[in-house]
Amino acid sequence: MASKNVKMLDMDRPEREDTYLKWQETQRIPILKGFFVEDINKVEVAPWELKGGLGSFVNLDGAGEVNDAYVCEIPPGGKLKTQKHLYEEMVFIAKGHGATTVWQREGKRHTFEWHPGSLFAIPLNAWYQHFNGSGTESVRYFSVTNARFIINLFHNMDFIFENDFAFTDRFDPNDENYFSRVGKLHSRFFMSTNFVPDTHDIQLMDYRERGQSTNMKFDLAGQTMAAHISEFPVETYKKAHRHGPGAHVIILGGQGYSLLWPEGQQRTRVDWKPGCVMVPPTQWFHQHFNSGAKTARYLALRWGSWRYRFMRLAAEMGSTYTSVKEGGGQIEYQDEDPEIHREFESALDKVGATCGMGSAHPFCSK
Numbered sequence: 001m002a003s004k005n006v007k008m009l010d011m012d013r014p015e016r017e018d019t020y021l022k023w024q025e026t027q028r029i030p031i032l033k034g035f036f037v038e039d040i041n042k043v044e045v046a047p048w049e050l051k052g053g054l055g056s057f058v059n060l061d062g063a064g065e066v067n068d069a070y071v072c073e074i075p076p077g078g079k080l081k082t083q084k085h086l087y088e089e090m091v092f093i094a095k096g097h098g099a100t101t102v103w104q105r106e107g108k109r110h111t112f113e114w115h116p117g118s119l120f121a122i123p124l125n126a127w128y129q130h131f132n133g134s135g136t137e138s139v140r141y142f143s144v145t146n147a148r149f150i151i152n153l154f155h156n157m158d159f160i161f162e163n164d165f166a167f168t169d170r171f172d173p174n175d176e177n178y179f180s181r182v183g184k185l186h187s188r189f190f191m192s193t194n195f196v197p198d199t200h201d202i203q204l205m206d207y208r209e210r211g212q213s214t215n216m217k218f219d220l221a222g223q224t225m226a227a228h229i230s231e232f233p234v235e236t237y238k239k240a241h242r243h244g245p246g247a248h249v250i251i252l253g254g255q256g257y258s259l260l261w262p263e264g265q266q267r268t269r270v271d272w273k274p275g276c277v278m279v280p281p282t283q284w285f286h287q288h289f290n291s292g293a294k295t296a297r298y299l300a301l302r303w304g305s306w307r308y309r310f311m312r313l314a315a316e317m318g319s320t321y322t323s324v325k326e327g328g329g330q331i332e333y334q335d336e337d338p339e340i341h342r343e344f345e346s347a348l349d350k351v352g353a354t355c356g357m358g359s360a361h362p363f364c365s366k
């Protein structure tokens with residue numbers, strides 16, 4: 001007997017639970033949403049009991065519900081509460097000076113100092129505490145975590161926050177130099193490290209596959225999440241590329257703009273300067289332009305550790321430095337919409353600068 005094709009109405013579907021969002025509501029701090037953040041130093045924060053400081057969640061559209069971010073402020077002379085959790089977290093210091101102490105359930109306490117531009121990861125489920133080292137200046141940091149993914153996966157908050165398992169494979173409490181060791185470089189620009197003292201001045205390596213740029217990709221504290229830093233010269237721009245959701249791009253230096261678009265559709269422009277954060281939505285092409293007077297540098301906190309394979313969809317569908325014509329995720333200069341180059345040249349004209357792409361770009365008229 002032929003079955004009757006019955007279309008299920010939305011009203012018939014039982015309500016789904018989003019454990020992360022429910023938890024987020026219990027925190028009673030602002031939840032910033034949107035396409036990008038103009039300046040993380042200006043995000044409004046409110047007292048956050050869990051942390052013992054002030055905070056705001058940052059849930060940008062492009063995170064695609066696979067990861068999240070938050071801003072946290074530590075008042076002058078203050079410290080946050082001790083905590084641990086079963087999700088990964090990368091911390092970028094936006095403002096202020098201080099220190100963090102990290103330890104396993106038993107074992108030696110490791111303390112390291114940081115300042116604006118420092119980057120580190122909290123080893124998974126390790127205990128930690130952040131301290132403001134100044135009596136007059138507040139600290140502000142920006143964290144990207146995979147709480148959204150992990151909390152919804154287990155949907156049990158006790159398991160996330162009250163779990164005693166010590167991941168000594170990721171963080172051995174007897175490793176004296178865990179946070180002070182110089183990063184170990186693998187191949188051209190892949191680095192294993194647990195602490196980057198200054199993202200503004202760490203040396204980067206040639207990454208000409210993406211245009212005239214340099215890069216360093218970090219494996220931090222054995223996480224599946226990852227970070228990289230990229231820099232590109234004045235009056236140039238990088239090639240467009242696309243990949244999965246959740247790459248939080250934080251502008252460290254320079255001034256310019258980015259174009260973001262889903263294939264074959266209209267481009268969205270984000271003008272940026274230091275402190276801006278944007279997250280390209282999943283499989284949207286994105287392209288970064290330096291139209292300012294200084295070298296542009298950014299930090300991306302994202303999925304896609306070069307060391308620990310995780311999920312293809314969350315990172316990239318193909319090599320992000322191979323042409324889309326060959327199955328990758330990158331648009332070569334000769335294949336881009338000529339309007340993109342015209343827009344860049346006119347942006348430079350307005351500030352009395354000249355396009356520096358020269359022979360690197362087939363459409364360059366300068």
Ligand SMILES: [Fe+2]
Nearest residue numbers: 243247280286
């Ligand atoms: Fe990207």
